Amino acid sequence: xxxxxxxxILTCGVAALIAAACVGRPEPARAQFGINIGGFPLGINLxxxxxxxxxxxxxxxxxxxxxxKDIGDSRRPxxxxxxxxxxxxxxxxQQTKVLQKIVSxxxxxxxxxxxxxxxxGQQALSNxxxxxxxxxxxxxxxxxxxxxxxxxxxxxxxxxxxGIEQSLEKAVKNxxxxxxxxxxxxxxxxxxxxxxxxxxxxxxLRPLFEGNNRGNxxxxxxxxxxxxTAESIYRRIFETSELLASNRSSALFMQRLYQAHGALVxxxxxxxxxxxxxxxxxxxxxxxxxxxxxxxxxxxLRYRAQRIVFDCLSENVERMTSSETKIKTIGEIERxxxxxxxxxxxxxLENQFGSEKGDLKPQKPMPVRVIWSxxxxxxxxxxxxRITF
Numbered sequence: 489x490x491x492x493x494x495x496x497i498l499t500c501g502v503a504a505l506i507a508a509a510c511v512g513r514p515e516p517a518r519a520q521f522g523i524n525i526g527g528f529p530l531g532i533n534l535x536x537x538x539x540x541x542x543x544x545x546x547x548x549x550x551x552x553x554x555x556x557k558d559i560g561d562s563r564r565p566x567x568x569x570x571x572x573x574x575x576x577x578x579x580x581x582q583q584t585k586v587l588q589k590i591v592s593x594x595x596x597x598x599x600x601x602x603x604x605x606x607x608x609g610q611q612a613l614s615n616x617x618x619x620x621x622x623x624x625x626x627x628x629x630x631x632x633x634x635x636x637x638x639x640x641x642x643x644x645x646x647x648x649x650x651g652i653e654q655s656l657e658k659a660v661k662n663x664x665x666x667x668x669x670x671x672x673x674x675x676x677x678x679x680x681x682x683x684x685x686x687x688x689x690x691x692x693l694r695p696l697f698e699g700n701n702r703g704n705x706x707x708x709x710x711x712x713x714x715x716x717t718a719e720s721i722y723r724r725i726f727e728t729s730e731l732l733a734s735n736r737s738s739a740l741f742m743q744r745l746y747q748a749h750g751a752l753v754x755x756x757x758x759x760x761x762x763x764x765x766x767x768x769x770x771x772x773x774x775x776x777x778x779x780x781x782x783x784x785x786x787x788x789l790r791y792r793a794q795r796i797v798f799d800c801l802s803e804n805v806e807r808m809t810s811s812e813t814k815i816k817t818i819g820e821i822e823r824x825x826x827x828x829x830x831x832x833x834x835x836x837l838e839n840q841f842g843s844e845k846g847d848l849k850p851q852k853p854m855p856v857r858v859i860w861s862x863x864x865x866x867x868x869x870x871x872x873x874r875i876t877f
Contacts, residue, residue: 619679624686625652628710631693635703646707655711656682659718668725670872671855676725688717723785726853730791733856737798740859741765744805752815764822768829769797772837775844783848792851793837799860800833801825836862 632647660666660681668676692713696705742761746753773793780786780793801808808824809816816824839862842849855871 619677619683621656621679621682621686624683624690625649625656628652628686628690628693631690632703632705635697635705637703639697639702639704641702641704643704645704647705647710648707651707652686652710652714655707655714656685656718659685659714662715663718663722665718665722665725667853668729671853672871672873674729674856676729681721681725684721685714685717688721689714692717723788726785727788727791729853729856730788730795733854733858734791734795734798736856737795737802737859738762738765741798741802741805744802745809748806748809749815757818757821760818760822764825765798765801766794768801768825768833769794771826772797772829772833775834776837776841776848779841779844779846779848785851789841789848789851793841796836796840796860797829797833800836800862801828803861804828804832836860839864 626649629647629649629652632645636642636645665676665681668674668681669678689710696709696713697703742758745757745761773790776789776793780789783789808828809821811820840849840860841851854865855867857871858865858867860866
């Protein structure tokens with residue numbers, strides 16, 4: 489057997505690797521996809537041959553089936569071709585699922601890592617599920633069927649998908665949830681509100697099947713549950729909306745403080761300003777505490793009152809903090825904030841809520857962007873959509 493030189497062995501090895509790369513793994517065509525996920529357009533180059541494990545990229549072994557090639561693969565051995573007659577375009581949920589699958593299987597170098605895109609796809613899919621209230625109706629129907637099977641009751645029930653949808657529309661209208669749909673650029677869309685109601689209804693179905701009805705609860709009982717749930721969702725959203733607005737008003741005070749004094753706002757003042765305005769709001773709101781405890785929307789009204797006081801203090805920020813040396817000391821600012829909360833902001837609260845001795849004036853939800861004044865909230869048509877009542 490002839491002895492081969494090291495140079496000859498090395499040359500043959502390189503040639504073999506090049507041949508394997510050219511024959512065994514042909515370069516796939518680079519397809520350009522413009523995908524808009526969550527409002528962010530992505531230009532995607534799909535390349536094969538890599539996958540991620542535990543945040544690291546590995547080359548897939550030759551001959552191993554890719555886990556992400558289960559969409560549209562019609563060349564698998566032993567799988568007869570099937571012709572599927574479509575009843576129409578795929579649903580939004582199906583489209584999102586396919587896009588999420590494509591995004592999570594792509595290897596991208598010019599946009600971001602596969603891990604990042606997989607997370608974006610999962611978020612988009614999650615958000616779509618939160619809005620898909622028709623699927624939640626089907627989940628409720630399936631729950632009724634399951635309870636009937638477990639109860640061995642063969643009597644047909646009167647709960648239908650159409651009946652649930654009609655009950656849902658009535659509940660949204662009666663609970664006045666449509667007011668939140670009008671707020672532009674806020675999360676309370678029509679689909680999301682309905683999905684929130686049905687999520688809560690599904691979790692509260694168990695008591696409907698207790699007793700001797702054998703899992704065959706009537707539609708009027710389910711309708712009553714949907715109506716009560718819609719009213720509960722209204723209170724929760726009202727409270728959440730006012731909490732967000734209160735936080736925004738607190739940030740607005742700091743913004744006005746910096747606009748008035750710029751670099752003169754030192755770290756000590758910045759860190760203590762939030763505590764100062766919170767104490768001032770508590771002092772001004774204290775006289776309404778009993779009335780708010782009696783109100784069914786008491787928590788939302790506390791946040792609204794705090795929001796009003798913060799807006800009042802923001803309007804007076806320059807007067808409370810300015811001095812002959814351009815800015816007062818922290819002690820002087822704290823005293824001025826406390827005095828303004830009682831002397832001026834209390835009048836703003838009384839204009840909005842009325843006297844603390846009786847029931848509070850009825851309140852309605854307002855967009856988060858609304859800012860209060862001495863005469864009430866200041867809003868404009870740009871904050872509202874075109875939904876009418």
